[in-house]
Amino acid sequence: MTVAWLGIGANLGDARQTLKDAVVCLAQQHTLAVLAKSSIYRTAPIDADGDDYLNCVVKLDTSLGAPELLALCQRIEHHFGRERPFRNAPRTLDIDILLFGDAVIDTADLTVPHPRMTARAFVLVPAVEIEPDLVIPGHGPASALLPAVADQRIEKLKPLCQCFGAAPAIDRAQDNPAPDGIGR
Numbered sequence: 153m154t155v156a157w158l159g160i161g162a163n164l165g166d167a168r169q170t171l172k173d174a175v176v177c178l179a180q181q182h183t184l185a186v187l188a189k190s191s192i193y194r195t196a197p198i199d200a201d202g203d204d205y206l207n208c209v210v211k212l213d214t215s216l217g218a219p220e221l222l223a224l225c226q227r228i229e230h231h232f233g234r235e236r237p238f239r240n241a242p243r244t245l246d247i248d249i250l251l252f253g254d255a256v257i258d259t260a261d262l263t264v265p266h267p268r269m270t271a272r273a274f275v276l277v278p279a280v281e282i283e284p285d286l287v288i289p290g291h292g293p294a295s296a297l298l299p300a301v302a303d304q305r306i307e308k309l310k311p312l313c314q315c316f317g318a319a320p321a322i323d324r325a326q327d328n329p330a331p332d333g334i335g336r
Contacts, residue, residue: 155187156221157251158210159266159275162232164244167206168192168309170232174245175210177228184214184221190278194307198272206309209250209278218252222262225249250275254289265289270297273304 158178162170171192179186188211194204214221225247232245250266257264269275270291279286279294286294 153213153215154253154255155251156184156212156214156218156249156253157279158212158225159207159246159248159250159269160210161205161207161246161274162244163197163203163205165233170245171206171208174228174232174247175208177231178210178212181224183216183224184212187211187213188282190281191311192309193274193278194309195274196305198274198304205274207274207278209275209282211282218249218255218257218262218264221252222249250279251288256289265291270294271301273298273301273306276301277306277308 160171160174175186175189178184190209192206192208194206196204216224229243229245229247248266248269249262249264250269252264255264265288266275269279270288276294276297280298284295288294288297291297
């Protein structure tokens with residue numbers, strides 16, 4: 153098994169729900185296990201036009217190789233209506249492989265570590281939220297890169313459910329079986 157990190161973003165449609173559904177879709181794959189998910193962050197587009205993006209980072213454990221994980225990510229993007237009319241076009245869903253274990257990969261289809269992750273607050277901030285001591289191969293600690301992206305606007309969104317102080321949670325697992333599809 154290999155620990156991989158994915159960056160997930162969207163700025164078309166119900167981006168918040170799309171991010172949540174994409175994480176559920178990933179979690180349903182028998183070839184991987186989601187280990188952690190960051191909060192959702194709102195950021196301005198970089199090198200692109202369009203609405204703000206919502207982004208998160210997911211840490212997972214996978215039995216897939218990097219090319220197979222890339223193919224899975226692209227299938228999930230396609231499922232959510234991803235189109236690629238031009239570079240940096242607005243998108244319903246974007247899933248990037250940020251890290252794949254300690255591997256350094258440079259092929260025509262995949263570059264890992266992701267070539268722009270060290271210059272993007274929308275990747276570094278959520279990744280450090282999950283793992284403050286994260287080290288990016290060839291770049292060092294992710295937290296040491298944060299000052300270089302401090303000028304990029306990033307806003308951590310509050311969870312939709314603000315149920316603090318509510319009655320104790322009731323286990324409804326038997327009443328509500330796990331969803332079969334990704335739309336729940």
